[in-house]
Amino acid sequence: MKKRLFSLLLVLLLLTLCFPAAMAEAPAEETAPVEETAAVVETAAPEESAAPAFPYVLDQAGLLSDSQREALEQKAAALSEQHQCSLYIVTVNDHTSLNYDVYEATKGIFTHYDLGWGAEKNGVILLLSLNARDYAFAGHGSSGETICSRESSWLIEDMFLDDFRNNDWYGGFEDFLDACDTQLSILENGEDVNAGADIVTGPDGLDYHDYNNPYETREPSILPRVLAVIFIPVAVALIVCSVFKAQMKTAREATRADEYLVPHSMRLRTKEDRFTHRTESRTLIETDSGHRAGGGGGSSFHSGGGFSGRSGKF
Template sequence: MILTFILLIALSSTVLAYRELPLLVDNADLLTDYEEELLDSQLESISEKHKCEVAIVTVYSLEGKTAKEYADDFFDYNGYGYGEDDDGILLLISMEYSDWAMSTYGYAITEFPNKVLDYMADEFIPYLSSGDFYGAFLRYSERCDEVLTQGSSGSAYDTRKTLGLVPRLLISLGVGVLFALIITEIMKAQLKSVRYQPAASSYVRKNSVDIRQRTDLFLYSRVVRRAKPKSTSGSSTHRSSSGRIHGGRSGKF
């Protein structure tokens, strides 16, 4: 009897070998049926294309866990991950206290380092905060596709290359203003007949001053030391309750 009980406990906490749930699990009911269908199809396509599962899970409560713990456990105990190495990334949204977390495993830990995860979060958090969950999940899935596509080419994902409409407009405006200022300064310079002279000798009448002796007097020196910034481009990892190593990020929206 005791042996049977121990066996049941062991089976209940075993990491599943195969996924039994869809890549989109909307337990918090944030999406319409049509939105769910579109997103799940997109996630399946991206996952199959890159051999790395991209998943989204929404819940109301974290049931006493942190968002990171919940995301890791949901990934592990529900069989998420592609292939023998269970490569994948999962985005968790909890509505009770506006928590989010991304959990990475296997190959995805390398492809989604901290810098990339932070960049992705900056992309979808504004959508979450405004209640546009479908828009947030689209943005997340699109960025995952871009990161994995770049990774398959053998180069790291450049978080600077993708700019939204507003940043592009601001950059264009800034370039226009800078160009206008340069033109204005050139025109102003052409109107001046008297200009600033960098050397004092320009203001002295020739042969009116005769300096017979010159001496250089050292006053003081100044040394400035700056700390060399440490690299933060890698992935920070942690161990989940199943004992497996995960990467990821978490926060509030």
């Protein structure tokens, strides 16, 4: 019953929010029963060689220009085919009318529209709900679920979250696709997709960057240390030699006459301090959990029901 209700609501949501263009092109279907519409979509579910009925990029919130949406669509299609793992991006203004949290809504869309690549339904879907600034992404199938493990999903979201926080939607979606591409490539090369996740669970159950215990699996770059070994000694030596050189030149023209000011001779004729105006600035206080720097909050990892993924706020 619950599943049925959920499907119904999803279809309603997508009908009213997600497919206005489709509905405009097919006015005859406006009055079609809900289940029938769902069936139409279902029958057009992706086949390996056919173009998917559900677009890879569905921008209901209107965050992208046509050209941006088209570029992302092509990129997602190419990467999906390359890795045989479909990568979806969905944006809506508000998901809360469904009475489901953003992660459940994300899974619901994937399941309801039978998304994913091939029989295994490999895929990853990212949902952005603009009004509440919620996001979630979930992976399904062997590849999708693997790259959306707790550590790997952390690495993926680390790539795009800062873009969304800066309202750089196109950049964020591009980074999401790039991050999935990277993790899928690592997986295909037989390497560890979880390597490098500096992750720690906070007292609130959310995951945060663990800056106190940086990851050990990836060797930190030696470049900063090499630069430190070169530039710090050079800077110190330059300062010391400059001090030595300054000692060799002691004749300087005087610019002040402090010694010749008669003590207590200053007579202040006017001493005015007139208030003119006041300005005020407000800064939103970021929640500081003590783990994550950069002003961001934590995110939740979810697993089960054939999916794994992450959700949070951007």
